[in-house]
Amino acid sequence: MSALTLYASDVVALARKDLRLELRARDTLPAMLLFVLSTLVVFHFALPTGTADDAAFGLLWIALVFTALLGLARAWAPEREGGALDGLVLAPCDRSAIWLGKTLAVLVFLTAAELVALPAFALFFAPVDLVAVAGVVLASIGICAVGSLLAAMAAASRGREVILPLLFLPLAIPLVVGGVGAGISPQGASYLTFLGLYDLVFAILAWATFEYVITE
Amino acid sequence: MSSRNSLPLLAFTTTAVLGLAVVLALLVAPEDVDQGVSQRIFYFHVPIALTAYLCFGLGAWKALRLLWVGDERRDLESYTWIHQGTIFGALTLITGSIWAKASWGVWWSWGSNQLVLFLVLFLFYCAYFMLRFSIEEGARRERICAVYALFGVALIPVSFFAIRLASDFIHPTVFNREGPQMTGTMFGAFLVCWAAVTLLAYVMYRVELVGKRTDVNLRELREALS
């Protein structure tokens, strides 16, 4: 087996492990789904009548970011419980594969939440076009790529999950700009390009530096 | 040792250059036709901003050296540069705010891309300190902080583009004056101020680093004796 195939199979095995764990425990994903729906309902009451659709779209992004944070906070919990992270670090697989597997798993959860959030948003507030959806897809990749690395950092700290939003929000700001812009601006395409650029830069950075976050 | 002897000389030089800069900026440089006295803060605001970027960049460079070469001395150096960067970043926000108030009558303007960028970076690097102080001292903490520093320096250009894009739909009114058209004297004064602020950052870095290294040496001595 070539090195690339081995790498890919490691990543898939790790991601599947996370999906299997979630299917069994069923705690993170339902929480994310319920949270995003509740938040959207709260927004309805928080917005005065006559608010532009554009403003409501910004609120969608707030809901998505905080739903992602909810999922990310628990991302490394299975590895903490039995000391399994040490087990992964000891294994001969590439450490970046651990990051990639986790990122893919969290991306699946976030996508599931978005599959609920976007139709709900279209129902409660305003229709969502294809460019906006593309923006959500691209930004989600960035959220998960950066978020899973930051969550691993947070897991090493005394503050645990409390520190994760502090680390994540400044890095999420460009993603929010890109996502909202893709949804409401006439030049949506340039925002999509920007999101692609963010994803590329930060995914490569996370991929290259994850090793240093979980080893001594 | 030559490096320790050079520090007082350096500090003296910096004070002299700073004094010169203040004189040039406040007294010698011609007054701006449009903005008046308040424009003079520009002579410090922009150099302070540039110096902050430099500090963050150096912090990231030291972090990269830590991860690549594995020299643990780089951790203190990276941390100190980022500390300086945060101080100068805060100063950027303050001077920028003063300038905004003097020029446009508002303490804060979302239309000023530079200010908004610094706000985002300031938040990011404040989180750096929270992260650093919530992890136990050791190799793990050094590496995690180093990785975070690298993310910070990647964030700078990305945020810059994001904010540029965002001004598209968020704030139609743009206060985009980058500064006056500079004549010869103005440019000279600007350069002196820039040199002064950069020197100041370097001196502060050296002083703080010496303090931190002394702390570490003291602690090791204590342990060796006990």
Place this chain on the structure above:
Amino acid sequence: MTGVATAAARLVVRGESLEKRYGRKRVLRGVSFVVPRGGFLVVTGANGAGKTTLLRLVAGLAAPTRGVLEVWGDRRDLGFVGHEPLVYQELTALENLELFGRLYRVADRRERSGMLLERFGLWDARSDRVSTYSRGMVQRLALCRALLHDPALLVLDEPFTALDEGGAGVLDTELAALAGECTVILSTHDPARVEALATDRLVLA
């Protein structure tokens, strides 16, 4: 047969003046030892003397603050049992071994998993989640995981502590079988148990 190169080829682990500090606390100081191929090093010491830290250093989970540590071989050759089982609580024993078997590139992982689970008396519980296991069972699974890929170097941190009598018996047999073939570094509160197998001893103060 006395050249440095040949001597080095017979070493598997070498530590010199090892020191480990966590923040202000110094856990290890001036520890030196060598373990030849096929050797069996027994590490003893009071609680807090640094046994766990030393073994984590050898395993590569931590790096020494000072000193030299050389371990011949890569991660594939290392089997580690620590204070934590290093398994996923909500996966079954089989699923855990399947995952780690894949990550360790174990060619016949299904067979080896079955064999190890059987040997350690976990075959009947193989499809139960680890969270339902008793402490002794969890420790036995940890041993299965460590042995799955047939490592050349075994680093075991107080492996007998959590084991019940049956499990301890199995481990005794395993260690006796592996001694000489594998290199073993083992820390314990009960050195008498492995006295017969030990080729070297290290006491941490």
